[in-house]
Amino acid sequence: MEPTSPATPPEFEPSGGSVTFVGSGPGDLGLLTLSGSRAMRFADLIIVDPGADVEQVRALAPAHAEIKPSGSDDEVADILGAVARGRKVVRLHAGDYFTDADAGGVLPEVLAAAGIRANVVPGVTRWSAALSFGGVTATAAFAALDATREVPGIDAWPSAETLVVRTRGALSHEVATQAALRYGLTGTCLSMVGVGTTAQVSEVVSWADVDVADAGECYFIVGPGIEDSRRQRLAWFEGKPLFDWRIIAPRTKDDLGPLVEDLSHYGATTELVATMSIEPPRTEQAMEKAVRGLVDGRYLWVVFTSPHAVTAIADRLAEYGLDSRALSGISLAAVGRGTVEALARLGLVADLTPVVENTTGALATEFPAYDNLIDPLDRVLVPSADVAVEPLLVGLGRLGWDVEEVTAYRTVRAAPPPPEVRDDIKTGMYDAVVFTSATAVRNMIGIAGKPHAATVVAAIGPATAAACEMHGLRVDVVADAPTFESLAESLARFADRRRADQVAAGLPVTKPSQRKRRKRRKPVDPSV
Structure with missing residues (x-):
């Protein structure tokens, strides 16, 4: 008996390729499930909704993955063709494919193709x-009820x-007109816009008072659960202490990604402003000699003091057609979590990191002493910026090591941010500014000016706070410990106290940027 053939023959020969339709969630790519995140990590091609945050997607994807927007007429053909060539394709959607009426017809078309390997990861509806x-x-x-395309009659x-x-x-x-037929004009609903974002606004209104015509996607919820007395106890999202706060964070050499994530946990939106630029050294000879020494086995240890030092060495190795395998057999030390992560991205693991305090001085106190009976070499390479790391160099020298420092990169003050950012800083449109170092304070004021007096100033430690005060800034918050967390x-605690004080005084709860602005006086014509 002959096997039954499919009604539609395959358009391509089966291969090792596959396609996974991944749902996430409205307003937040972080709502991805573990299965969705795993599919992203192994993708060769990721197709995203128009307007998706490509940088956020790229952070979850492998370095080689191609990311492109959806919506082309050839999207199905592109997916089938990529799968036929053995590529792993992810079609990412901000929601759930089977419960969103506007998820598009790509999913059923691809699933209907004979011979294709496909998978669907549910998203948050x-x-x-x-x-x-x-x-x-x-x-x-x-x-x-989905009424994004048309509003059905009340009978439906x-x-x-x-x-x-x-x-x-x-x-x-x-929608309000139809709802009034069932619930009456005085019937209430919970009106929501910006769901899942820090711009979310929700309020209980009557159907007669619905006024969201200027909004994009919006929701109306009817039921006993919308009563204010219940929702106030469960308002976990809009009740976050920094909800809808616009925060600016001046960045120097450190990666502020973890800080942005921590502030987001409390409901804030953080904008980074680069105050320092990384440039190659003025002369290349020293770096060329250092890299040749790495390849020739001249060093027993390499001490990386920043992620930029890791990048500088990796880039120079790449120029010679080499990769991180050229560092095999060499012990690696790293200062800072960002440096450890930069090594990990190259497939390298640091052999030594400071335990007590993540500084170059602390590393020197924990570094092993040179032993001429055990150690085959006594040379240590320290690629760093064009600033001295004296505590480290002196400490390693006292331990018997022959230390060679090389300038791997230079740090220079960055160009000023765009005019609109500078204007928002000076006029108090940011709710808070967070300083992570004294250098960040000096550089930001140098390129963008002082923050407005209404802006909350937060410093990571006493030294940073002192730098703020030296430049005439009022410091509102000093972290209990010198960490981003x-x-x-x-x-967040400061914002909670500020809100409690406003409630106790019978004042409306506002953000620092929502102060009363004085009207500018009209210029007086001297001829009048």
């Missing part, structure tokens, strides 16, 4: 996201006790 971000507990009878609306209606601002009045937590 927009309906459950609206309930969760709104702090609303659904009843046992729960239903959803679900009759569940809890109902979530998704629509767009332009259709909101039509402590800095974010200290700022």
Whole structure:
């Protein structure tokens, strides 16, 4: 008996390629499941929704992955062709494919193709996201209505006790008109815009007072769970201490990614401003000699004091057609979490990192002494910036090591930020500024000017706070410990106290940037 053939023959020969449709969640790529994140890590091609944060996607993807927007007429053909060539394809969607009416027709077309290997990773549905971000507990009878394309007549609306209606601002009045037929003009709903973002706004209004015509995607929730007395106890999202705060963080050499993540945990949106630029050394001879020494086995240890030093050595090795394997057999020391992570991206693991304190001076106290009976070489290479690392060099010298320092890169003050950023800094449009070093204070004021007096100033430690005060800034927050985590937590506690003081005084709860601005006086014509 002949095997049954598919109704539609394969358009390509089966291969090692595959396609995974990955759902995430509205407003936040961080809502990816573990399965979705794993699919991203092994992808060769990632197709994303229009307007997606490509940099955020790139951070979750392998270095070689190609990232392109969806929406082309040939999207299905592109996916099938990539799979046929053995590539692993991920189609990323900000939501869930099977519960979003506007997820597109790509999924069924690809799944219908014979012979293709496909997988679907569920995402967080927009309906459950609206309930969760709104702090609303659904009843046992729960239903959803999608009115983003057209508003069905009231007879077609679900009759569940809890109902979530998704629509767009332009259709909101039509939704309110239909809802009033069932619930009455005085019936209430929870109106939500910007769901899952730090710009989220939710309020209980009557259907007669619905006014979100200028909004994009919006939600209306009906049910007993929308009562303010219940939601106030469950308002975990909009109740975050730094919710919707706009924070600026001047960046020097350090990676501030962990700080941005910590501040985001408390509801803030953080903008980084580069105050320092990394440039190659003025002359190349010293670096060329150092790299030749690495290849020829001249050094027993290499001490990396920053991620930029790791990058400088890796780039120079690449110029000679080499990679991180050229460092095999050499012991590596690293100062700072960012430096350790930079080595890890090259497939390298540091043999020594400071335990007590992550500084060059602390590394010198924990470095092993040279032993001429055990150690075959006594030379240590220290690639660093064009600034001295004296505590490290002196400490290693006392331990008997022959230390060779080489300038791997130079640090120079960055160019000023765009005019609109400088203007927002000076006029108090940022709610807070977080300084992670005294250098960041000096450099930011040098290229962008002083923050407005209404802006909350947070410093990572006493030395940074002293630099702020030296430049005439009022310091509101000093971190309990010199870590990003402590800095974010200290700022969040300050915001909590500030909010409590406003409530106790009977004042409306506002952000620092929402102060009353004085009107500019009109110029007086001297001829009048």
